[in-house]
Amino acid sequence: MSKGSKSQQSEEASFLSEYDPSIYPRPSVAVDITLLAVRDGGLVTWLVKRREPPQRSRWSLPGGFVHMHESLHTAAARVLEEKSGVQGVFLEQLFTFGAVSRDPRTRVLSVAYYALIDVHRLAPLVEARDGVLIGEVVVPWAEETGGPAEVRRADGRALRLAFDHAEQVGMAVARLRGKLAYTPIGFQLLAECFTLRELHAVHEAVLGRPLNKDSFRRRMLSSKELEATGDQQCGVEHRPAALYRFRRRSAT
Amino acid sequence: MSKGSKSQQSEEASFLSEYDPSIYPRPSVAVDITLLAVRDGGLVTWLVKRREPPQRSRWSLPGGFVHMHESLHTAAARVLEEKSGVQGVFLEQLFTFGAVSRDPRTRVLSVAYYALIDVHRLAPLVEARDGVLIGEVVVPWAEETGGPAEVRRADGRALRLAFDHAEQVGMAVARLRGKLAYTPIGFQLLAECFTLRELHAVHEAVLGRPLNKDSFRRRMLSSKELEATGDQQCGVEHRPAALYRFRRRSAT
DNA sequence: TGAATAGTGTCTATAAGACAATATCCC
DNA sequence: GGGATATTGTCTTATAGACACTATTCA
Numbered sequence A, B: 001m002s003k004g005s006k007s008q009q010s011e012e013a014s015f016l017s018e019y020d021p022s023i024y025p026r027p028s029v030a031v032d033i034t035l036l037a038v039r040d041g042g043l044v045t046w047l048v049k050r051r052e053p054p055q056r057s058r059w060s061l062p063g064g065f066v067h068m069h070e071s072l073h074t075a076a077a078r079v080l081e082e083k084s085g086v087q088g089v090f091l092e093q094l095f096t097f098g099a100v101s102r103d104p105r106t107r108v109l110s111v112a113y114y115a116l117i118d119v120h121r122l123a124p125l126v127e128a129r130d131g132v133l134i135g136e137v138v139v140p141w142a143e144e145t146g147g148p149a150e151v152r153r154a155d156g157r158a159l160r161l162a163f164d165h166a167e168q169v170g171m172a173v174a175r176l177r178g179k180l181a182y183t184p185i186g187f188q189l190l191a192e193c194f195t196l197r198e199l200h201a202v203h204e205a206v207l208g209r210p211l212n213k214d215s216f217r218r219r220m221l222s223s224k225e226l227e228a229t230g231d232q233q234c235g236v237e238h239r240p241a242a243l244y245r246f247r248r249r250s251a252t
Numbered sequence C: 001t002g003a004a005t006a007g008t009g010t011c012t013a014t015a016a017g018a019c020a021a022t023a024t025c026c027c
Numbered sequence D: 001g002g003g004a005t006a007t008t009g010t011c012t013t014a015t016a017g018a019c020a021c022t023a024t025t026c027a
Helices: A006-018 A072-084 A119-127 A165-180 A196-207 A213-221 B006-018 B072-084 B119-127 B165-180 B196-207 B213-221
Strands: A028-039 A042-049 A063-065 A090-097 A108-116 A132-138 A150-152 A226-232 A242-246 B028-039 B042-049 B063-065 B090-097 B108-116 B132-138 B150-152 B226-232 B242-246
Touching: A028 A072, A028 A119, A028 A132, A028 A165, A028 A196, A042 A072, A042 A165, A042 A196, A063 A072, A072 A090, A072 A108, A090 A165, A090 B090, A108 A165, A119 A132, A150 A165, A165 A196, A196 A213, A196 A242, B028 B072, B028 B119, B028 B132, B028 B165, B028 B196, B042 B072, B042 B165, B042 B196, B063 B072, B072 B090, B072 B108, B090 B165, B108 B165, B119 B132, B150 B165, B165 B196, B196 B213, B196 B242
Parallel strands: A028 A108, B028 B108
Antiparallel strands: A028 A042, A028 A063, A042 A132, A090 A108, A132 A150, A226 A242, B028 B042, B028 B063, B042 B132, B090 B108, B132 B150, B226 B242
16 A cells, blocks of 8 residues: 555665665663562662673663664563563663763663562572662652652662662652552552552552552452452461452453 | 772773774664644644655654764754754653664664644744644544554645654653643643633643533642733633733742 | 451542533623 | 623532441461
């Protein structure tokens, strides 16, 4: 159904055969991934220690250069897997950071992604690697104001992240907060089956503020996004809660 | 307050002096801008006719390559001004499109931006240029579902946009819809002073659905984002409405 | 039985939708 | 005065927050 005439097609072909992409200087393009999980009522993120300059030995987000033959999303998934072992999680583009001097080597753009994972999947992955840290994410702003996040060690000490990675983490938190209310994204931070209490705790951790329990319950149960598994929690020393599962939309 | 030791700094310096960025192939990076306005109850966007291959003579969003010495935002503002004459408008990054073969020349990433403008500012700019079209934007989906937009001529005929520009326009509409409810973004599509009816019409055009007039009125007046100018509409053949102005937040 | 959390029912406050009534301008 | 839209006020309905009460499990 192409409307182009034959002569137009051959014009395009001859143009392409003569096109030399090397005449203009081009920036390098990297991807950085903020992998978020909920632990102990707060958000945490996966950091790696830089082994090479620039900013060697500083903690940073997992990142790497985009290859010429892969899409940005593919690059982000590859880099996340290489640097953390995480596969098959929610992964979404966040923002492209393009300040002129954000990297001292040369012009480097960073296409920032964020990923979400059930925290229980992280422990074995951390043990399998060196130079890895699960940092606690604290944002000094409310709601979705935005701005850099602070990332702390287990002992509470704040870390200085490499490059603009503190900005990237902050933006990931802001985006996640924004999407939580109107998209089924909270489930990505839990195992397949979960209780309403666990879902409630995840939402509170993401939003950084208490949520009314009753209203949250009603809202979730009437949202048609939850499906009762019929099973119950076990191994708890109180009344076990019903387990739910995220109901995938038929269109997806 | 840098924590790095002197030897670490010199290590970094020597690394940088020996770093050769040309050893890895790099993609080209462009910006494309979806300039949106509201006209006759619907959204419109600014298109330019491509004068060079690839896809010569097809309508496209204003776009251009990012220079090495400018940030992405600066590049977007520059390209928008060059291709449309528009300056000083709301401009925000949308998404980076990175499919491997989205441009037949070479690997080209497109950092998509969208901009908002009062439609009355467009007419003189269109007249000053050739190969320019204000296209009517129609999205075949509801709410914020997302997906490519359709762009039509004045006679209703649909245009085939170059590259992935239909996707970019669709994403701009989806983003705008999402931000309309909870950020003061609708004002960007109006002149400095406006009536509540005009603001109402803008919201309806963006969302693509009717909005309850009374409730909209109440919501806006109680939002503290509006400031009465004290003046009234003039030149209308009915009771003139009060004029309002967007109240900039003191923090901004 | 008691501790602890799950789950239900009811009241209240707030915001949105519907709609009627009045106000103000130009012709 | 008539036409047209602005503006105000009231009633109804939906939803969130608050809180009391009952249910179920394990130690």
